[in-house]
Amino acid sequence: MKKLVILGGGTAGTMMAAKMRQQLDPWSWRIQVVDRDNRHLYQPGLLFLPFGTYTHRHLHKPRSRFMPDGVELVLGEVDRIEPEENRIRFADGTRLPYDQLIVATGSRIVPEETEGLTGEGWGRSAFDFYTVEGATALRDTLAGFRGGRVVVNLVDMPVKCPVAPLEFLFLADAFFTERGVRDDVELVYATSLDAAFTKKRCSDALTGLIESRGIELAPSFMLEKVDGENRVMHSYDDRTIDYDLLVSVPLHRGSPVIARSGLGDELDFVPTDRHTLRAEAWENVWVLGDATNLPSSKAGSVAHFQAEVLTENLLAAISGLEPPAAFDGHANCFIETGHGKAILIDFNYDTEPLPGRFPVPGVGPFTLLEESEANHWGKMAFRWAYWNLLLKGADLSSIGPSMSMAGKWS
Numbered sequence: 001m002k003k004l005v006i007l008g009g010g011t012a013g014t015m016m017a018a019k020m021r022q023q024l025d026p027w028s029w030r031i032q033v034v035d036r037d038n039r040h041l042y043q044p045g046l047l048f049l050p051f052g053t054y055t056h057r058h059l060h061k062p063r064s065r066f067m068p069d070g071v072e073l074v075l076g077e078v079d080r081i082e083p084e085e086n087r088i089r090f091a092d093g094t095r096l097p098y099d100q101l102i103v104a105t106g107s108r109i110v111p112e113e114t115e116g117l118t119g120e121g122w123g124r125s126a127f128d129f130y131t132v133e134g135a136t137a138l139r140d141t142l143a144g145f146r147g148g149r150v151v152v153n154l155v156d157m158p159v160k161c162p163v164a165p166l167e168f169l170f171l172a173d174a175f176f177t178e179r180g181v182r183d184d185v186e187l188v189y190a191t192s193l194d195a196a197f198t199k200k201r202c203s204d205a206l207t208g209l210i211e212s213r214g215i216e217l218a219p220s221f222m223l224e225k226v227d228g229e230n231r232v233m234h235s236y237d238d239r240t241i242d243y244d245l246l247v248s249v250p251l252h253r254g255s256p257v258i259a260r261s262g263l264g265d266e267l268d269f270v271p272t273d274r275h276t277l278r279a280e281a282w283e284n285v286w287v288l289g290d291a292t293n294l295p296s297s298k299a300g301s302v303a304h305f306q307a308e309v310l311t312e313n314l315l316a317a318i319s320g321l322e323p324p325a326a327f328d329g330h331a332n333c334f335i336e337t338g339h340g341k342a343i344l345i346d347f348n349y350d351t352e353p354l355p356g357r358f359p360v361p362g363v364g365p366f367t368l369l370e371e372s373e374a375n376h377w378g379k380m381a382f383r384w385a386y387w388n389l390l391l392k393g394a395d396l397s398s399i400g401p402s403m404s405m406a407g408k409w410s
């Protein structure tokens, strides 16, 4: 019997296990998903935790609940991949062989790599919201915050869900408005990007919104260090930004297992073919989700589109054929803008987000590059869709893996 091992039972790995189990003959192929624990975190929910919209009970479910019949969940910390031996090695020294391997080990924040960020004030006046601990501590601080200067800082790309810092600002604007203290709060977005977002057209739309919400934009702010004692951020070009409350979206890296395996680039992401999703260095290793070094967004929606492409390619490779399917960088993100509205963007490697209607061309119900209540409800419904459709490998045939131009105008 042959073995498919999926390293990482997060968003990408879980979806992929379900899809491959639907396709591979259970008498010929054993499927194992490896993760360090049995606790699946719905990461998009971390955005809502600080504002009290979600609680911890909305964020976690056991991973085992999403493993279909015929998929084994193997729990353990993986020390490294040994691709020349076709096996992975756990921290306790035990080994797990594979015929085909999918690496879906995600990405993580490394705030300690920015000088001073995790020093004085970390967890009291400076926070992240990309971890459960960070988002929870921030929630407790926001609950008692009555006024001052709140700075959201994107330290540098790549980060998961690059629109999340903007969403945080829009939700903060609504949160402080509802509490009647908005006039006492300054909101600032300090970003390493030269504009509000990476894509020009979307950036222009977001800049208009930022201005209309009274949020100050500080672009091209390359953070060098944080002086937590005096609550000041210093950039490499000697600019300073002071804060009462710093909400950091810190530097990201791939999983340490990638570095230990010698499989990564300088940020521990795996060099991956941008179309086939095969690891550049190994024929029987494939990469999915945040773990790749691709220029696509690090987002669950991207992992979903990639999973459809990879299913086709892996099945072909197993049959001795060349991988036929090409991932086009398709990404699809709701951007929560507060006050019960959101924007939706849909783009790929080559095409910027365009205005239009989605997913039914000309109808919607979602509006591209334009705020609407329907988009907000789409974002809120995403949690249900995540647990009940996406993780179970459901075929969402109305939204294909390749970006469609239908219903869009330029």
Ligand SMILES: Cc1cc2nc3c(=O)[nH]c(=O)nc-3n(C[C@H](O)[C@H](O)[C@H](O)COP(=O)(O)OP(=O)(O)OC[C@H]3O[C@@H](n4cnc5c(N)ncnc54)[C@H](O)[C@@H]3O)c2cc1C
Binding pocket: 007, 008, 009, 010, 011, 012, 013, 034, 035, 036, 037, 042, 043, 044, 045, 046, 047, 076, 077, 078, 079, 104, 105, 106, 107, 129, 130, 160, 161, 164, 255, 256, 257, 288, 289, 290, 291, 298, 299, 300, 301, 302, 303, 333, 334
């Ligand atoms: C605040 C926030 C908001 C977001 N909002 C959105 C959104 O609105 N829409 C969207 O599409 N995406 C959003 N995302 C991004 C999305 O959550 C990620 O892109 C997605 O989860 C990536 O899936 P993945 O499977 O690649 O990684 P993960 O889901 O992180 O899974 C990686 C898995 O690998 C395991 N692992 C790693 N190393 C080891 C090891 N050595 N041994 C054993 N196990 C290991 C980990 O335990 C983990 O379970 C958001 C993320 C954040 C943080």
